[in-house]
Amino acid sequence: xxxxxxxxxxxxxxxxxxxxxxxxxxxxxxxxxxxxxxxxxxxxxxxxxxxxxxxxxxxxxxxxxxxxxxxxxxxxxxxxxxxxxxxxxxxxxxxxxxxxxxxxxxxxxxxxxxxxxxxxxxxxxxxxxxxxxxxxxxxxxxxxxxxxxxxxxxxxxxxxxxxxxxxxxxxxxxxxxxxxxxxxxxxxxxxx
Amino acid sequence: xxxxxxxxxxxxxxxxxxxxxxxxxxxxxxxxxxxxxxxxxxxxxxxxxxxxxxxxxxxxxxxxxxxxxxxxxxxxxxxxxxxxxxxxxxxxxxxxxxxxxxxxxxxxxxxxxxxxxxxxxxxxxxxxxxxxxxxxxxxxxxxxxxxxxxxxxxxxxxxxxxxxxxxxxxxxxxxxxxxxxxxxxxxxxxxx
DNA sequence: AGAAGATGCGACACTGATGATGCAACTCTT
DNA sequence: AAGAGTTGCATCATCAGTGTCGCATCTTCT
Numbered sequence: 001x002x003x004x005x006x007x008x009x010x011x012x013x014x015x016x017x018x019x020x021x022x023x024x025x026x027x028x029x030x031x032x033x034x035x036x037x038x039x040x041x042x043x044x045x046x047x048x049x050x051x052x053x054x055x056x057x058x059x060x061x062x063x064x065x066x067x068x069x070x071x072x073x074x075x076x077x078x079x080x081x082x083x084x085x086x087x088x089x090x091x092x093x094x095x096x097x098x099x100x101x102x103x104x105x106x107x108x109x110x111x112x113x114x115x116x117x118x119x120x121x122x123x124x125x126x127x128x129x130x131x132x133x134x135x136x137x138x139x140x141x142x143x144x145x146x147x148x149x150x151x152x153x154x155x156x157x158x159x160x161x162x163x164x165x166x167x168x169x170x171x172x173x174x175x176x177x178x179x180x181x182x183x184x185x186x187x188x189x190x191x192x
Numbered sequence: 193x194x195x196x197x198x199x200x201x202x203x204x205x206x207x208x209x210x211x212x213x214x215x216x217x218x219x220x221x222x223x224x225x226x227x228x229x230x231x232x233x234x235x236x237x238x239x240x241x242x243x244x245x246x247x248x249x250x251x252x253x254x255x256x257x258x259x260x261x262x263x264x265x266x267x268x269x270x271x272x273x274x275x276x277x278x279x280x281x282x283x284x285x286x287x288x289x290x291x292x293x294x295x296x297x298x299x300x301x302x303x304x305x306x307x308x309x310x311x312x313x314x315x316x317x318x319x320x321x322x323x324x325x326x327x328x329x330x331x332x333x334x335x336x337x338x339x340x341x342x343x344x345x346x347x348x349x350x351x352x353x354x355x356x357x358x359x360x361x362x363x364x365x366x367x368x369x370x371x372x373x374x375x376x377x378x379x380x381x382x383x384x
Numbered sequence: 385a386g387a388a389g390a391t392g393c394g395a396c397a398c399t400g401a402t403g404a405t406g407c408a409a410c411t412c413t414t
Numbered sequence: 415a416a417g418a419g420t421t422g423c424a425t426c427a428t429c430a431g432t433g434t435c436g437c438a439t440c441t442t443c444t
Contacts, residue, residue: 011412011420032224034401045422050403142377149366150375152352160348164341174341183342184372185334203390203442226431237392242433 016052018042020063027060028105035059060106064113067106068120070099075124085135092131093158094172100162128154140180154179208244210234212255219252220297227251252298256305259298260312262291272319277327284323285350286364292354320346332372346371 022042026033035056039046053059074095080088100107110121132151135141141150157179161171214234218225227248231238245251270284292299302313324343327333333342349371353363 015420035403036401046402047404047423048421051421054403056402139377141375145375149356149370152356153349153370153375156348156352157345160344164344178341178345178374180374180376182370182372182374183333183337183345185331186378207390227433228431238432239393239434240391243391246433248432 012052015044015048016062019044019049019052019059020066023059023063024067024103024105027063031105060109061114061117063103063106064109064117067099067103068110068113068117070103071096071107072120072124074099075127080127080131085131085138085140088131089135089140090172090176092128093175094168096158097162097168097171097175100158101168104162150179204244207236207240208254211236211241211244211251212258215251215255216259216295216297219255223297252301253306253309255295255298256301256309259291259295260302260305260309262295263288263299264312264316266291267316267319272323277323277330277332280323281327281332282364282368284320285367286360288350289354289360289363289367292350293360296354342371 019038019042023038026038026041030037035049036046038059039049042049049059053062075092077095078088078092080092082088083091110117113121129147129151132141132147132154136143136145136147141147157175161175164171211230211234215230218230218233222229227241228238230251231241234241241251245254266287267284269287270280272280272284274280275283302309305313321339321343324333324339324346328335328337328339333339349367353367356363
């Protein structure tokens with residue numbers, strides 16, 4: 001029984017994964033797509049989706065949980081507390097981009113999600129804030145910039161880069177370069 | 193009759209404006225809000241909304257048309273073709289922020305809108321691209337930056353600034369500063 | 385006052401999405 | 415082969431949102 005159950009259950013888990021990925025694909029293009037469309041994209045019947053997820057809300061919730069977990073891992077893997085700030089910034093950026101490219105919709109829903117997701121998200125956010133503080137202390141960020149603004153700019157750039165063509169590593173390089181140097185020429189004297 | 197009709201018509205136009213503004217307010221918070229919620233926010237009956245706009249789609253279309261018109265005016269007023277690039281950039285940024293703060297939802301729908309809106313939007317976009325080319329030629333932007341990427345970054349920053357607290361002028365100043373200089377410290381020699 | 389325009393209100397039909405259920409068929413494992 | 419687990423399919427009930435109508439009422443202009 002235990003082995004039989006395990007085998008059957010792995011089938012179910014594979015189906016769940018397939019549905020989650022299909023849902024991300026469909027909902028990222030059309031956030032108000034129907035369960036029917038999601039099921040079709042997953043190659044399963046609509047009833048199967050309902051069997052695995054009690055409601056549409058539950059499906060989206062599961063998506064955000066899954067994405068949030070990968071998101072937290074991506075940031076943690078960069079060692080934002082220990083690695084030198086600039087290195088950690090590159091690393092975290094590349095890792096997060098990889099996740100965000102595949103789970104853009106799910107991650108955009110983190111704000112409206114349940115308490116568990118909100119908690120993890122807040123932790124990651126705080127971890128990022130801490131990294132930015134360290135970066136400023138290390139002289140990577142200018143002393144006169146508002147760290148909250150800098151972080152919002154960083155998020156905005158990630159959002160933009162995530163829907164740009166290219167390899168995550170290359171995107172991360174360009175992103176961090178833009179974040180730190182901007183796109184302007186170094187002004188010779190004033191150049192008002 | 194002509195005066196009577198004019199008076200009645202101005203009442204209707206005032207109602208239309210009220211509904212458009214209410215719709216923006218409601219839909220920017222919840223893109224899938226019902227006509228009922230929009231009507232309530234506008235202080236009118238749901239049937240009145242349907243009297244003025246044949247369908248939900250028509251309402252959104254009217255919103256994007258209205259916003260797109262103001263958007264085009266905002267950019268044109270900065271004289272992007274004639275004014276010195278850096279000045280035009282500041283001006284256009286401040287003007288566009290004013291519009292985008294009030295019509296964020298409507299402007300986000302420009303991509304899915306009708307041909308007329310798409311045309312105007314494309315014109316403005318091209319006008320912006322031209323401004324960036326002039327800026328690069330004038331030495332405001334670095335020679336080695338991809339202008340498309342720079343423009344996308346610019347859009348992303350506008351999107352972010354539009355939902356930040358503060359006065360449009362102050363936001364524009366900070367935005368352009370960040371766009372050109374970034375948030376990093378000028379590296380002394382290499383500082384890998 | 386009278387006429388015209390605009391709105392509110394209640395009612396209605398229609399549509400699409402959601403969620404639940406029972407049954408047959410399929411696929412593994414043992 | 416037998417059984418457990420999973421899925422597909424057809425079906426049903428329910429519900430929310432949309433769009434339309436007719437009628438009463440109110441305001442405004444003449």
